[in-house]
Amino acid sequence: MRQFVREFIRGIFKENPTFVLVLGLCPTLAVSISLINGIGMGIAATFVLLGSNIIISLIRNFVPDRIRIPCFIVVIATFVTITEMTMKAYSPALNRALGIYVPLIVVNCIVLGRAEAYAQKNTVINSLFDGLGMGLGFIWALLLISAIREFLGAGKLLGYTLIKGFEPAFVLGMPSGALLVIGLLLGFFNLLKNRKA
Amino acid sequence: MRMRDKFIVSVSPHLHKDESVSKIMWMVVLSLIPAGAAGVFIFGREALGVIILSIVCALVTELFLQVLTKRKVTVLDGSAFLTGLLLAYNLPAHVPFWIPIIGSFFAIAIGKQVFGGLGQNIFNPALVGRVFLVASWPKYMTIFTKPLTPPLCTGAGLNYDAVTSATPLALLKEGKILENVSYLNLFLGKRGGCIGEVCILALLIGAAFLFFKRYVSWHIPITYILTVGVFTYIFGPQGLFSGDWLFHILSGGLILGAFFMATDYVTSPLTYKGQIIFGLGCGLLTAIIRLWGGYPEGVSYAILMMNGASPIIDRYTKNRIYGTK
Numbered sequence: 001m002r003q004f005v006r007e008f009i010r011g012i013f014k015e016n017p018t019f020v021l022v023l024g025l026c027p028t029l030a031v032s033i034s035l036i037n038g039i040g041m042g043i044a045a046t047f048v049l050l051g052s053n054i055i056i057s058l059i060r061n062f063v064p065d066r067i068r069i070p071c072f073i074v075v076i077a078t079f080v081t082i083t084e085m086t087m088k089a090y091s092p093a094l095n096r097a098l099g100i101y102v103p104l105i106v107v108n109c110i111v112l113g114r115a116e117a118y119a120q121k122n123t124v125i126n127s128l129f130d131g132l133g134m135g136l137g138f139i140w141a142l143l144l145i146s147a148i149r150e151f152l153g154a155g156k157l158l159g160y161t162l163i164k165g166f167e168p169a170f171v172l173g174m175p176s177g178a179l180l181v182i183g184l185l186l187g188f189f190n191l192l193k194n195r196k197a
Numbered sequence: 198m199r200m201r202d203k204f205i206v207s208v209s210p211h212l213h214k215d216e217s218v219s220k221i222m223w224m225v226v227l228s229l230i231p232a233g234a235a236g237v238f239i240f241g242r243e244a245l246g247v248i249i250l251s252i253v254c255a256l257v258t259e260l261f262l263q264v265l266t267k268r269k270v271t272v273l274d275g276s277a278f279l280t281g282l283l284l285a286y287n288l289p290a291h292v293p294f295w296i297p298i299i300g301s302f303f304a305i306a307i308g309k310q311v312f313g314g315l316g317q318n319i320f321n322p323a324l325v326g327r328v329f330l331v332a333s334w335p336k337y338m339t340i341f342t343k344p345l346t347p348p349l350c351t352g353a354g355l356n357y358d359a360v361t362s363a364t365p366l367a368l369l370k371e372g373k374i375l376e377n378v379s380y381l382n383l384f385l386g387k388r389g390g391c392i393g394e395v396c397i398l399a400l401l402i403g404a405a406f407l408f409f410k411r412y413v414s415w416h417i418p419i420t421y422i423l424t425v426g427v428f429t430y431i432f433g434p435q436g437l438f439s440g441d442w443l444f445h446i447l448s449g450g451l452i453l454g455a456f457f458m459a460t461d462y463v464t465s466p467l468t469y470k471g472q473i474i475f476g477l478g479c480g481l482l483t484a485i486i487r488l489w490g491g492y493p494e495g496v497s498y499a500i501l502m503m504n505g506a507s508p509i510i511d512r513y514t515k516n517r518i519y520g521t522k
Contacts, residue, residue, distance in 0.1 A: 168333075169329075169334065170334070171332035171333040174332065176332070180307070
């Protein structure tokens with residue numbers, strides 16, 4: 001049990017995909033413009049990560065080593081298609097807001113990275129907890145970035161105006177603002193880590 | 198500081214020069230005073246308020262961050278003062294009070310201290326602050342005060358239509374006819390624009406002082422201005438070789454940028470050869486942005502882009518070490 005907890009916790013802080021491994025920056029930069037987009041993207045990616053981790057660790061013993069990447073991609077693409085169709089059916093607005101970045105989860109480096117680095121070498125249960133932890137790590141990172149960007153860049157949170165008369169800085173709604181926020185947060189978390197060490 | 202660090206051990210001859218980074222910074226500040234005085238005269242008291250706020254906030258930010266990160270406190274070396282001053286010169290006179298405050302905070306914190314303080318920054322801090330403000334609050338950064346109007350405060354705030362005007366370059370971009378913009382008015386600063394960029398005469402006085410004291414070499418500013426002139430002359434509105442080159446040199450922030458911001462020691466190349474390349478690049482980018490870009494003015498973007506290129510320029514223009522091939 002303890003081992004599962006460790007696998008789970010690792011993705012959230014110590015090996016956080018966004019702030020420590022610095023993976024999956026492309027969707028992070030593009031989507032974190034508003035909190036609701038961040039939540040949607042985080043949940044979609046977590047679902048794909050969880051599913052692909054489980055399936056890949058199930059088939060790990062009879063996938064030939066040479067063609068493992070195509071096999072992984074087929075598995076991941078299946079889950080992405082499921083996600084996209086579900087999203088189109090139940091929340092078309094979110095699907096429109098996320099646009100091309102939902103199908104692009106296929107090439108999200110967190111998903112393939114965990115498949116390659118973890119799921120193909122570990123048991124199903126471990127991979128499940130790893131996927132869940134990494135997914136949650138990705139979600140909270142996205143939540144933090146998108147909350148900062150939506151508040152400072154549009155003056156709102158979840159679409160509601162918080163402070164009247166607050167003049168938002170447009171630049172934070174643009175990709176350059178996303179790079180700025182991510183850079184500062186990365187620096188901040190590295191500072192915390194160094195101070196602890 | 199340990200004792201042995203105080204002694205610099207090197208081979209003779211030893212020359213002493215009565216210059217320091219701090220002294221040069223304060224001299225540049227001194228050379229910028231005429232332009233600021235002209236700006237305050239042209240745009241009124243608000244301009245002075247913007248300048249003071251910007252400088253004070255730059256100093257406070259520098260002090261705060263240096264104390265916070267436990268580094269040596271060097272607030273009074275003039276560099277933060279200069280950054281605040283230059284940022285204010287790049288703002289319109291009628292901005293809300295928080296624009297210079299946020300701008301100079303950003304300039305010092307993100308433009309300079311994040312990289313490790315003076316001498317470490319890749320980009321000119323004042324321009325980083327300005328570009329951040331333009332990208333964030335374009336509606337305040339593109340409203341310019343009409344020159345030489347009496348202070349108009351009509352009860353519920355400013356009547357913007359009565360006191361604002363576009364810059365000559367913005368009018369040119371919109372394809373409007375330029376009325377009462379003579380070369381003399383441009384030279385003396387009777388036009389819409391940022392506080393410190395309008396009075397070319399005052400800027401040239403400051404620049405002449407810097408040349409005279411040899412704090413600035415001719416390589417960057419002259420190649421920069423000449424490139425813009427030649428390029429805008431060649432690609433004129435009525436076919437080749439019909440451009441109004443003098444207008445392009447006198448308008449916008451070209452003179453301020455070329456003499457006082459492109460020549461920043463930290464962010465420009467070290468060798469003369471490199472500086473000429475740097476000036477050429479700045480001039481080309483400025484002219485391209487002005488003629489075909491989306492913005493009316495391109496000086497700040499051009500300088501920032503070439504700042505990013507100056508490490509590469511430095512790498513390829515190293516001076517030959519004496520005695521080697």
